Amino acid sequence: MKDLITTALRYENGSLHLLDQRRLPAEVLWHRCSDTDDLVALIQGLAVRGAPLIGVAAALWIGHCAARGDEPGQLLDTIRLLRASRPTAVNLSACLERMQHRIEQGADRAALIDQATTIFFEDVMLCDKIAQHGAALIEPGDRILTHCNTGGLATAGVGTALGVIITAHKQSKNINVWVDETRPLLQGARLTTWELERAGVPYRLICDSMAASLMAAGEVERIMVGADRIARNGDFANKIGTYALAVLASHHQLPFYVVAPQTTVDQDCIDGAAIQIEQRKAAEVRGATGSFGACTWSPSNAPVYNPAFDTTPAALVTGWILDTGVFTLNDVKAGAFG
Numbered sequence: 001m002k003d004l005i006t007t008a009l010r011y012e013n014g015s016l017h018l019l020d021q022r023r024l025p026a027e028v029l030w031h032r033c034s035d036t037d038d039l040v041a042l043i044q045g046l047a048v049r050g051a052p053l054i055g056v057a058a059a060l061w062i063g064h065c066a067a068r069g070d071e072p073g074q075l076l077d078t079i080r081l082l083r084a085s086r087p088t089a090v091n092l093s094a095c096l097e098r099m100q101h102r103i104e105q106g107a108d109r110a111a112l113i114d115q116a117t118t119i120f121f122e123d124v125m126l127c128d129k130i131a132q133h134g135a136a137l138i139e140p141g142d143r144i145l146t147h148c149n150t151g152g153l154a155t156a157g158v159g160t161a162l163g164v165i166i167t168a169h170k171q172s173k174n175i176n177v178w179v180d181e182t183r184p185l186l187q188g189a190r191l192t193t194w195e196l197e198r199a200g201v202p203y204r205l206i207c208d209s210m211a212a213s214l215m216a217a218g219e220v221e222r223i224m225v226g227a228d229r230i231a232r233n234g235d236f237a238n239k240i241g242t243y244a245l246a247v248l249a250s251h252h253q254l255p256f257y258v259v260a261p262q263t264t265v266d267q268d269c270i271d272g273a274a275i276q277i278e279q280r281k282a283a284e285v286r287g288a289t290g291s292f293g294a295c296t297w298s299p300s301n302a303p304v305y306n307p308a309f310d311t312t313p314a315a316l317v318t319g320w321i322l323d324t325g326v327f328t329l330n331d332v333k334a335g336a337f338g
């Protein structure tokens with residue numbers, strides 16, 4: 001398989017390397033993927049994360065396994081393991097289903113490598129299209145609030161919501177970004193800040209609980225977030241805390257946009273209630289772990305509720321910014337998502 005290089009993933013000299021996002025921003029540490037269990041652990045531990053990127057990484061791993069001569073039966077077993085690693089983001093299962101379909105059709109090694117490479121480049125291209133549609137909605141001087149990390153660390157390309165924001169900055173729109181820290185795993189505080197610094201975009205980091213007072217004070221023009229799965233009716237799952245932002249945006253009559261590739265729309269999912277929400281370990285809420293060390297601030301056995309995602313109803317969304325264009329609730333009701 002030929003070399004493929006992006007912000008958080010490198011396929012080089014026949015090996016898959018992933019940027020260990022748990023160590024950012026203090027340390028840029030690349031991890032060479034040794035076997036499928038290794039990749040499953042990296043995905044579950046959020047070393048590699050973001051809905052589009054985990055799908056691309058999994059597809060490339062299947063391409064890699066095909067290239068080294070794994071038999072179809074072995075490849076299907078590997079797909080099963082990877083698919084079960086994280087349940088909420090549709091991109092993971094969708095990318096693996098595409099690989100599985102080709103295997104079941106009897107595709108040879110070259111065709112499987114080609115399919116994996118196509119999935120990689122498709123994501124790059126989808127991000128570029130999203131960025132163009134989304135940046136057109138941003139007014140000069142906008143202060144945009146975003147949540148979690150949706151940039152080059154979460155996709156094979158420039159990102160979704162963060163790709164839009166960075167593109168608007170490159171268009172000299174003089175924007176400022178409010179970055180939600182995104183508890184419990186701090187994707188905003190650790191990763192979005194890292195990406196914005198690299199791109200030279202002015203930002204300020206806030207605790208999640210500060211968004212309400214910022215909106216009330218008139219300090220936010222629009223909110224842009226990513227998505228892990230969009231249902232046919234426009235409801236969507238994204239990082240925990242997204243729903244709270246949508247409710248706040250509605251109360252303050254601020255535009256609230258969901259930014260995602262068409263590949264995040266799950267046509268088999270009728271509404272948000274049908275989306276499986278990943279529940280994660282209690283330790284993530286009892287304290288924090290990262291390049292800064294590990295600490296527990298609650299009683300060590302404090303009972304915890306830790307859903308990784310929440311579901312936002314379509315009625316709270318101003319627009320869905322996809323690679324195929326910008327859709328309103330009326331478009332969605334008319335069947336834009338299948």
Ligand code: MRU
Binds near residue numbers: 161187
């Ligand atoms: O748990 P994570 O860090 O994988 O969650 C990521 C998000 O919720 C993103 O908003 C989503 O995957 C879209 S990334 C372009």
